[in-house]
Amino acid sequence: MSARDENLPGIVFRTHITVCPECRLHLNVHRTRRRTVKSVHGTFTAVHKLMKCKKHKRDSWIPSD
Numbered sequence: 001m002s003a004r005d006e007n008l009p010g011i012v013f014r015t016h017i018t019v020c021p022e023c024r025l026h027l028n029v030h031r032t033r034r035r036t037v038k039s040v041h042g043t044f045t046a047v048h049k050l051m052k053c054k055k056h057k058r059d060s061w062i063p064s065d
């Protein structure tokens with residue numbers, strides 16, 4: 001993380017996977033989840049983008065926590 005990124009009010013977390021592992025369709029943002037995170041640098045908003053393809057209903061990516 002660079003010093004410039006630490007000044008951003010919100011940090012976006014998203015999967016590196018861009019296609020569905022099952023059908024290979026392009027993934028779209030299904031839902032955005034915001035969460036306040038406290039770190040040694042202060043408080044910031046973590047934005048999780050849940051991805052899914054238009055064929056499968058379940059989330060293709062689950063946040064690690």
Ligand SMILES: [Zn+2]
Nearest residue numbers: 020023053056
């Ligand atoms: Zn799929």
